[in-house]
Amino acid sequence: DTEVTQTPKHLVMGMTNKKSLKCEQHMGHRAMYWYKQKAKKPPELMFVYSYEKLSINESVPSRFSPECPNSSLLNLHLHALQPEDSALYLCASSQDQGRETQYFGPGTRLLVL
């Protein structure tokens, strides 16, 4: 099973709202990733967790706050977003950060009004 699940599938939020995106994998992978993808662009890396510790933060604004409660779960907390943050947010996982075969979830389509 190479499945990464993400909830919700769609999210509409105002600029003053607080919401969270959730990601889960049961493949025993120890590295998990958040990406942002705009239309007709490739995914852009935001954060990497390796063995439940934040390994890479690609200078993402603080209105995005990642959390890794355990090795199977990854959250992305959203607060005070801007309309330009509207995008497809993708979660991925890999066996560990040294193994580059990443498996992606279906994504959460976020619209910020």
Added chain:
Amino acid sequence: QKEVEQDPGPLSVPEGAIVSLNCTYSNSAFQYFMWYRQYSRKGPELLMYTYSSGNKEDGRFTAQVDKSSKYISLFIRDSQPSDSATYLCAMSAHTGTASKLTFGTGTRLQVTL
């Protein structure tokens, strides 16, 4: 110059055609090469990955890597309308905890009846 170059297309072919998708790269440290397929509004799906120069075949798909020319290809035989999607090449250098994927911009493929 981008580290990974990929023609964005769109590429339109008739059903049954052989499709050739290509990426070039400039970073000689890249060692791992992947192809992802992404349907509209969905997450990327891993199609092929390879760590060495040469060919790797999986059903109708063949991945080819030429490290000396810094060139990778994905061939699709007997293309089907269901192959219509955006194809992303991705690659990385094995640098341990700092390793991450570098994507091409994606090629949009349309297979027509």
